[in-house]
Amino acid sequence: MGNLLKIFFLLILFPIVIIAQSSKKNYEYNIDLLHMKNDEVMVSFTPPKNNLEKGKFIIPKLVPGFYQAMNFGQSVSDVIATDKNGKKIRTERLDKNSWMVNDLKHVKKISYLVTDGWDSLQQNTDGAKSAGSTFKKDSVFVINYNSLVGYFEEMKDAPYEISINKNKDFYASSALDYKKKNDSTDIVWAKDYRKLVDSPVLYCVPDTTWLKIGTTEVLVSFYNNKERHYSQKIADHIKTILENQKAYLGGKLPVDKYAFLIYFETSKERGSIADGLEHSRSTVCLYRSGNMNFLPDALNRVAAHEFFHIITPLHIHSGEIQHYDFLNPTMSEHLWLYEGMTEYATIHMPIKQKMISLADFEKKLEEKIQGMKEFDNTLSFTELSKNAMERQDQYMNFYQKGPLLGLCLDIKLRELSGGKMGTQDLMQRLMKKYGEDKYFNDNDLFDEITKMTYPEIRTFFKDFIEGTKPIPLKEYLAKVGFTYDETTGKIGTLVNPDSKQIALRKAWIDQ
Numbered sequence: 001m002g003n004l005l006k007i008f009f010l011l012i013l014f015p016i017v018i019i020a021q022s023s024k025k026n027y028e029y030n031i032d033l034l035h036m037k038n039d040e041v042m043v044s045f046t047p048p049k050n051n052l053e054k055g056k057f058i059i060p061k062l063v064p065g066f067y068q069a070m071n072f073g074q075s076v077s078d079v080i081a082t083d084k085n086g087k088k089i090r091t092e093r094l095d096k097n098s099w100m101v102n103d104l105k106h107v108k109k110i111s112y113l114v115t116d117g118w119d120s121l122q123q124n125t126d127g128a129k130s131a132g133s134t135f136k137k138d139s140v141f142v143i144n145y146n147s148l149v150g151y152f153e154e155m156k157d158a159p160y161e162i163s164i165n166k167n168k169d170f171y172a173s174s175a176l177d178y179k180k181k182n183d184s185t186d187i188v189w190a191k192d193y194r195k196l197v198d199s200p201v202l203y204c205v206p207d208t209t210w211l212k213i214g215t216t217e218v219l220v221s222f223y224n225n226k227e228r229h230y231s232q233k234i235a236d237h238i239k240t241i242l243e244n245q246k247a248y249l250g251g252k253l254p255v256d257k258y259a260f261l262i263y264f265e266t267s268k269e270r271g272s273i274a275d276g277l278e279h280s281r282s283t284v285c286l287y288r289s290g291n292m293n294f295l296p297d298a299l300n301r302v303a304a305h306e307f308f309h310i311i312t313p314l315h316i317h318s319g320e321i322q323h324y325d326f327l328n329p330t331m332s333e334h335l336w337l338y339e340g341m342t343e344y345a346t347i348h349m350p351i352k353q354k355m356i357s358l359a360d361f362e363k364k365l366e367e368k369i370q371g372m373k374e375f376d377n378t379l380s381f382t383e384l385s386k387n388a389m390e391r392q393d394q395y396m397n398f399y400q401k402g403p404l405l406g407l408c409l410d411i412k413l414r415e416l417s418g419g420k421m422g423t424q425d426l427m428q429r430l431m432k433k434y435g436e437d438k439y440f441n442d443n444d445l446f447d448e449i450t451k452m453t454y455p456e457i458r459t460f461f462k463d464f465i466e467g468t469k470p471i472p473l474k475e476y477l478a479k480v481g482f483t484y485d486e487t488t489g490k491i492g493t494l495v496n497p498d499s500k501q502i503a504l505r506k507a508w509i510d511q
Contacts, residue, residue: 024049026159029149033166033203034184036137039119040077043148044111047104048158055104056153060146060326061097063131063197064313065277067331067388067395070127072147073097075115084108097327104152114148121265121273121288130277130284134263138167140223141203142263142284144277146326151193153327160190164203171206173221175199175259175281194324198279202261209235213242216253224264227292234262237296238303244353245307248345250428255281255310262299264292274298278306280314280436305346313338315431322439333442335385336465340402341423347403348410348423351509358511362482362491365407369473369489371400381405381465401471405464408476409457411508415479416454419507426453480505 029045036042047055059073073096081089083106090102091110101107117132118125125132133147134140149160164172164186172178176199178186190196204223209231211218220238222231238260246253259282265273272289283306287295313321320332332338347368351361375397388395410423429452434440440448446466450458463469474484481497481504484490494501505511 026161027149027151027155029160029162031143031148031162031164033135033137033141033164033170035165036135039135039137040113040115041135041148042111043114044109045149046109047107047152048155050105050155052104052152052154054100054102055155056094057091057099057101057110057150058153058327059097059150060197062326062329063144063146064321064324065279066128066131067392068127070131071096072117072132075117075147076150077113077115079110079112081107081110101152104154117147121275121286122267122269128275128277130275130286139204139225140263141166141170142200142261142286143203144197144200144284146197149193149196151326157192159192160196162188162190162196164188166203169205170203171208171221172201172203173206173208173219173259173261174201175219175257175279176201193326194322197326198281200261200279200282200284202263202284207231211235211239211242213239214246214252216246216255217257218242219257219259220262221259222262222264224266224292226266227264230264230292231262234260234296234299237300241300241303241355242307244355245304245349248349248353248424249311250424253310254315254431257281258307258310259283260285260299260303262295263287264289264295266290276302276306278309280310283307304349305343308342308345308349309338311345311427311431312342315435316427317434317439318442318445319439320442331386331388333382333385334445335388335398336381336402336405337445339398340381341406341427343399344403344406344410344423345427348407348509351511354510358493361509362493365404365491366489368400368404369491372397372404373489375400377401377470378468380468404471404473408464408471408473409460411476411479411504412457412460413453414504414507416456419504421453422508480508 025048027045027048032042059076061069061071079091079099081091081101083089089107092100094100116135118129118134121129131144133144134142165184166186168183172186176188176190178188181187190199202221202223207222207228207230209220220231220235222234224230261282262285265288267288267290275286277284283302285299285302318332318334320330347364350356375394379394384391384394406423413426414422446458446461464471474486477484479501481494481501483492483494
């Protein structure tokens with residue numbers, strides 16, 4: 001009986017020991033949204049258990065999706081480290097975004113204050129506001145964790161447990177799952193810093209609508225200080241496009257949950273402001289205008305592009321993204337894939353799914369061609385991608401020339417395969433080979449795609465993406481029965497296409 005009792009108590013105590021040991025490996029954060037002073041939020045945390053004499057604490061200089069220094073550390077002040085007895089341990093600010101913390105192995109708690117990055121969308125601040133945070137006590141909090149939470153360079157991959165003190169009526173809208181500890185405290189967990197930063201949250205009195213798109217739950221969360229019941233209208237508008245995206249991607253979306261976080265600021269001034277940032281499982285959309293009439297159509301366009309980012313870079317990405325350096329990142333050379341191919345899917349999906357007419361599709365291609373002409377098209381796309389921070393003047397060409405490269409790649413693949421394979425199939429194959437937790441090497445991607453497809457595709461990459469040859473739009477569009485006037489930029493359809501052109505166009509856009 002004694003041995004049975006010992007076994008019983010071991011079974012009861014053992015899980016507790018495991019949990020305690022496990023928690024010591026986490027960053028344990030507390031963010032207080034209730035007791036704000038001077039528009040500042042108090043943040044504190046216990047670092048993971050370690051034996052370090054010192055450590056470099058970092059708040060990001062940059063974040064994925066933007067290609068300019070944003071210096072979120074500028075909003076952080078009064079960094080204080082203490083041991084278990086409350087005695088201060090010396091810290092030293094190294095630059096705008098990093099601090100050296102001495103005797104880190106004995107640090108029990110680090111605390112600091114954070115000011116918000118923007119109070120109004122009209123406010124002239126450096127960088128895009130959708131990557132920052134705003135704190136409006138008893139009203140709304142848009143939180144990007146890269147502006148509140150940091151990491152030690154020596155402990156980059158530790159999990160995060162975040163405890164948030166908030167208004168009891170507030171709801172956390174996010175792609176992450178927030179659990180209620182009590183009426184005024186939520187807890188959320190992320191497996192590492194990249195996952196945490198990739199999952200912003202909108203805290204406010206809820207105006208939310210859930211959509212079920214196949215097996216994927218889509219959250220539409222809306223905030224406006226006057227309109228409280230608008231998320232349903234937005235959800236009704238974007239549901240059709242999400243259903244068609246599911247069909248376009250083979251009938252199943254590769255994520256279980258996705259969140260649209262929409263903040264709308266009412267303005268009496270003329271004109272409007274729009275700002276947004278996509279994430280792997282969510283999108284932050286910020287708008288300011290005199291009325292909301294334009295919003296459903298605007299969000300349709302956002303949903304069409306940003307939702308496709310669940311493919312790339314979520315499931316198809318390089319090591320530079322998997323191990324993103326938030327202080328001094330190395331840029332991947334494959335923005336043609338992350339943004340160009342995403343935008344191509346955005347314009348290809350509606351015609352393939354019969355959501356738009358052939359004339360509308362032709363007009364969209366003409367717009368991309370005209371947009372491309374505003375940039376320097378003698379630049380290599382891989383070189384431009386690696387130097388995206390220095391060449392901001394050319395960055396938007398990834399959304400103009402990029403989808404046109406995708407179009408030619410799609411037609412080439414379908415030509416070589418007799419219509420059986422296109423970029424839709426290529427992206428599915430890349431997802432299966434890599435996936436969310438496996439990255440490709442930047443220098444190997446073109447060769448890997450060639451192995452999956454045809455030798456001629458390597459030449460395509462060499463000529464038009466690594467190289468600087470002009471896109472052969474006239475030649476490729478002719479293959480699918482379209483005409484293209486290079487002087488006027490106008491696209492039309494051949495009056496009498498031959499059987500080969502008809503078959504290839506059918507395989508390409510099902511028209």
